[in-house]
Structure formats: C-alpha cells, structure tokens
Amino acid sequence: MSSTSGNHGSVTNSAPVVNGDSHAHADEEQPLLGGGGGARKPASKSLRKKLTTDVQRDWADLVLLACYIITGLLDSSSISIWGSFVSMQTGKIPSKPSLPTITARSFAFDSTDTEQKTGNTVYIGLGLAAPTESTRWIKSATSLISFCLGSFFFSRFHRFFSPKKRWVLCASFIAQTLLCVAAAVILTVGPVAGKDEIAWNVLVPIALIAFQSCGQAVTSRALKYNALTSVVLTSIYCDLFSDAELFSVRNAERNRRVGAPVLLLVGAICGGLFAHSSLGIAGALWTAAFLKFLIVLSWFFWPGEPTSDE
Known part of the structure; x- marks a missing residue:
C-alpha cells in the first residue's frame, strides 16, 4: 500500500517534471514554429541593406566595357537592317569599311553601297533637306528623340535615388533588359518589314532600343x-x-581606351553575323537582353562600399 502510495506519490511528484519536460519540449519546438518569422526578418533586413548599399567603384569599369559589346551588337545589326543607329547618335561610316577604326560601325554594310554613311544627326539634316529621297531620316529622328528621352529619364532616376545604390543600378539594367526583350518580341512574332519601310514594327523597336541604350551612358x-x-x-x-x-607599362586609362573599341568591334562583328543570318536583328536583341541580364546579376553580387556599422 505504501508502495502503491509511494508510486502514486512519485507520479504526483513527478508530474511537474513531466510538465517541465513538456514545456522544455515545447521550447524546443518554438524556434521551429515561431523562429521562422524571426529568421526571415533579419534576412529581409540583410537584403534591404545589401540593396541600399553603394557599389564599389573598383573594377566596375569592366562592366561598362562589356556594354561596348552590346552597343556594337545592336548598332551594326540595326544599321544593316534599318540604316539607322540605335545607340551612337553621331558618327561617320566611310564607304570603304576596311579601316580598323571604323569597321565596328561599318561591318554590316553591303560593299556595293558607296555613299558616305553618317550618324543620325546628319541623317536628319539630310532628310529635312530632301525629305522624299529616303525614309532613313525618319528612323534616325525616332532613334535620336528616344535616346534623348531615355537620357532624361535614366539620369533623373539615378540622381533622385542616389547614383551608385545597388538597387538603382539593378533596376536600371532590368529596365534596359525588358526594353530589349519587348523589341525582340515585336521583331520575332511580328511581320517582316523591308529596309526602307516605315511601319510600327520598325519604329517602335528602334525607339525602345534607343531609349534603353543611354542607360549605359548614364551608368558611366x-x-x-x-x-x-x-x-x-x-x-x-x-x-x-x-x-x-x-x-x-601601367596605364589603366589607356587600357580602358584600348578595350572599348576592341569590344565594340567584337560586338559589331556578332551583330553583322546576326543581320546576315536567318535570326536577323531579333537574334541580336535576344543576345543583348541576355547580356543585360548578366549585368543585372553582376551588380547584385558586386562588392559594396563598407558602411559605418561594419
């Protein structure tokens, strides 16, 4: 009886222990149940801090140099197909594209075209002087106006939100990527337009590409x-x-100045190959959009400037 009583007593006395174990067990589960929100909160704060940090300027010129590939890619293909620049709004393309310094912008021309090719600004002037001779000036005007609007937009976007913020750079190149994708979709699924034709599926892609292209210049x-x-x-x-x-031997500025035209030449060759293939300028645009997306990723993972609490 005493044993039974003792057993009952032990059970009774051990009940708080069981309850204590229950509380301990509940405490062990608590981080799993409620800790998720606590874990997510620091993660969101960390992400926000990462996105609002200024990126380091060191070696960022490599990203800007990569943009020259995109410029060459888009300009050479657009000149070949539409006869209009979409990035470089001034420039001169001689009738003999054999000189290495101008090959980047003349690769895509047919060798039988012997007239002097000049930049969009001069195209507009020639078109206004003789508006019925060619439709090139309309495309050039569309490109130039869109480029100016893009410069107005991107510059104020960077200036308002702080130029070097990580999220600002990412957002800028995301916008550029989406504009390239939109132009590529139009050219991929839309009807094929002739070189001298003035149609929405020519002018809209020109406007979209020219608008986004100045985002690179503003980033520099x-x-x-x-x-x-x-x-x-x-x-x-x-x-x-x-x-x-x-x-x-050591001259960083010289190295950048050498790299820029070389990389633009590489892009121009690729753009010319696209223009003369079945893919056309749409292929060049999809490639440019992919490269822009890679730049978005590079800005996201780029080292940030140290903050005061680090």
Missing part, C-alpha cells in the same frame, strides 16, 4: 567613368593617341 556617369559611355568612340580614339603615357 554615376560611377565616375565618364569616358566609358559605350555610345561614342571618337573622343576615346583622340584621348588614346594623345595620351602622354601611351606606352607606359
């Missing part, structure tokens, strides 16, 4: 690499060959 300003706009080469050639330290 935001990162203080003002020479690497990716939409002009004339000043780079001038600065390169007038550099007093042109033949120095």
Whole structure:
C-alpha cells in the first residue's frame, strides 16, 4: 500500500517534471514554429541593406566595357537592317569599311553601297533637306528623340535615388533588359518589314532600343567613368593617341581606351553575323537582353562600399 502510495506519490511528484519536460519540449519546438518569422526578418533586413548599399567603384569599369559589346551588337545589326543607329547618335561610316577604326560601325554594310554613311544627326539634316529621297531620316529622328528621352529619364532616376545604390543600378539594367526583350518580341512574332519601310514594327523597336541604350551612358556617369559611355568612340580614339603615357607599362586609362573599341568591334562583328543570318536583328536583341541580364546579376553580387556599422 505504501508502495502503491509511494508510486502514486512519485507520479504526483513527478508530474511537474513531466510538465517541465513538456514545456522544455515545447521550447524546443518554438524556434521551429515561431523562429521562422524571426529568421526571415533579419534576412529581409540583410537584403534591404545589401540593396541600399553603394557599389564599389573598383573594377566596375569592366562592366561598362562589356556594354561596348552590346552597343556594337545592336548598332551594326540595326544599321544593316534599318540604316539607322540605335545607340551612337553621331558618327561617320566611310564607304570603304576596311579601316580598323571604323569597321565596328561599318561591318554590316553591303560593299556595293558607296555613299558616305553618317550618324543620325546628319541623317536628319539630310532628310529635312530632301525629305522624299529616303525614309532613313525618319528612323534616325525616332532613334535620336528616344535616346534623348531615355537620357532624361535614366539620369533623373539615378540622381533622385542616389547614383551608385545597388538597387538603382539593378533596376536600371532590368529596365534596359525588358526594353530589349519587348523589341525582340515585336521583331520575332511580328511581320517582316523591308529596309526602307516605315511601319510600327520598325519604329517602335528602334525607339525602345534607343531609349534603353543611354542607360549605359548614364551608368558611366554615376560611377565616375565618364569616358566609358559605350555610345561614342571618337573622343576615346583622340584621348588614346594623345595620351602622354601611351606606352607606359601601367596605364589603366589607356587600357580602358584600348578595350572599348576592341569590344565594340567584337560586338559589331556578332551583330553583322546576326543581320546576315536567318535570326536577323531579333537574334541580336535576344543576345543583348541576355547580356543585360548578366549585368543585372553582376551588380547584385558586386562588392559594396563598407558602411559605418561594419
């Protein structure tokens, strides 16, 4: 009886222990049940901190140099198909495209075309002087106006939200990617237009591509690499060959000035190949969109500037 009583007593006395074990067990489960929200909160804060951090300027010129490939890709294919620049709004393309310094913008021309090809600004002037001779000036005007609007938009976007913020750079190139995709979709699923035809499926893609192309130039300003706009080469050639330290072993500025036209030439060759293939300019646009997306990823993972609490 006493044993039974003892057993009952032990059970009774051990009940708090059981309850204690129950509470301990519940405490063990608590992080699994409620800790998820606590874990997500620091993660969201960490992501927000990452996105609102300024990216480091060091080596960011490599990303800007990659943009020259995209410029060459789009300009050479658009010149070949539409006879209009979509990135470089000024420039000159001689009738003999054998010179290495101008091959990047003349690769896609038919060798039988012997007239002087000049940039969009001059195309517009020639078109206004003789508007019935060619439709090229209409495409050039569309490209130039869209480029100016894009410059207005992207510059104010960077200026308003802080130029070097990670999320700002990512958002800028996401927008550029989507505009390239939109133009590529129009050209992929839409009807095929002739080289001299003026139709919505010609003017809209030109406008979209020209609008997004200046985002690269604005990024170069935001990162203080003002020479690497990716939409002009004339000043780079001038600065390169007038550099007093042109033949120095270590000269980062010279290296950038050499890399820019070389990479644009690579892109122009690829764009010319697309233009002369069954893929056409749509293939060049899909490729450009893919490259822009890679740049978005590069900005997301790019090292950030150290903050005060680090």
